[in-house]
Amino acid sequence: MALSMLQKMVLDILREPPTRLINFCIASSVAINPTSFNRVHGEIANGRIDVISAGITQSGKLIREDAWFSRDERRIYINEKLAQSAQFGFNTSALILHECVHVYTFLTNPSLSLGDDEATAFLTQCLYGLMKNPNYRQGVDSINDPKTRQIFSAAINIIDTWGLLSRTTLSLSKQAVASLYLALSNHDQYRDVYVPMAA
Ligand SMILES: [Zn+2]
Numbered sequence: 001m002a003l004s005m006l007q008k009m010v011l012d013i014l015r016e017p018p019t020r021l022i023n024f025c026i027a028s029s030v031a032i033n034p035t036s037f038n039r040v041h042g043e044i045a046n047g048r049i050d051v052i053s054a055g056i057t058q059s060g061k062l063i064r065e066d067a068w069f070s071r072d073e074r075r076i077y078i079n080e081k082l083a084q085s086a087q088f089g090f091n092t093s094a095l096i097l098h099e100c101v102h103v104y105t106f107l108t109n110p111s112l113s114l115g116d117d118e119a120t121a122f123l124t125q126c127l128y129g130l131m132k133n134p135n136y137r138q139g140v141d142s143i144n145d146p147k148t149r150q151i152f153s154a155a156i157n158i159i160d161t162w163g164l165l166s167r168t169t170l171s172l173s174k175q176a177v178a179s180l181y182l183a184l185s186n187h188d189q190y191r192d193v194y195v196p197m198a199a
Contacts (some may be wrong), residue, residue, distance in 0.1 A: 003116075004051070006052070008074065010044060013043055013088070013097055013098060014037045014044075014097075015109055016132075019128060020034045021131060022128065023167075024038075024169065024171070024172060025171050026116060026171075027116075027171070027173055028121075030112060030116070032120060034143065036101075036104045037100065043107065044103075048074065049075070050185055051076050052075060053080040054080060055080050061094070065077070065133040066092070067098075077101050088197065090129060090132040091129065094132065096123060098121040099121075101120055101124045105117050113194050115185075115190075122152070123158065126152060126159055127165070128157050140153060141153075147183075147186055147187040151180070153183070161178060176193065181194070181195045181196060
């Protein structure tokens with residue numbers, strides 16, 4: 001099967017050095033490590049998970065989101081305004097890696113709670129972003145929507161507090177990640193997230 005340019009660009013992100021340094025899990029939920037990304041790489045390379053760019057003339061969701069994973073269609077959508085360039089910026093790559101985490105949880109633990117799924121995806125996204133470019137931190141500070149900024153700030157705080165950037169592997173307790181569940185639950189898009197009790 002011939003892979004599209006877009007598929008190859010996503011496969012490249014999964015094999016990048018920063019991606020391969022990510023190694024953590026939240027409590028007993030899905031572990032994210034090189035094996036996880038190898039699995040997603042294989043699914044995309046074999047065409048079992050599709051990657052396409054989406055235009056602004058399609059459904060409302062296509063207009064709002066920059067990238068998302070559709071479980072029903074087994075397909076990662078990337079907004080065509082981002083997919084046009086021959087190379088993704090680090091913010092876009094980080095976002096696509098977030099969607100690849102959703103692919104992995106869909107394949108391995110489809111009943112994972114929304115909170116665990118999103119917390120794992122946002123921590124992965126921020127870990128990649130911080131390793132890829134030190135300016136990622138400033139970028140998060142300048143996110144306009146306060147509820148979205150709160151999610152990213154919480155994720156980066158957790159990364160700093162637990163030293164995720166300098167550890168080879170780490171299992172985070174639910175309490176350690178509670179601020180991220182709380183930030184998610186305050187956001188309209190993730191209001192169903194269950195916030196675990198503080199220790
Ligand atoms: Zn997500």
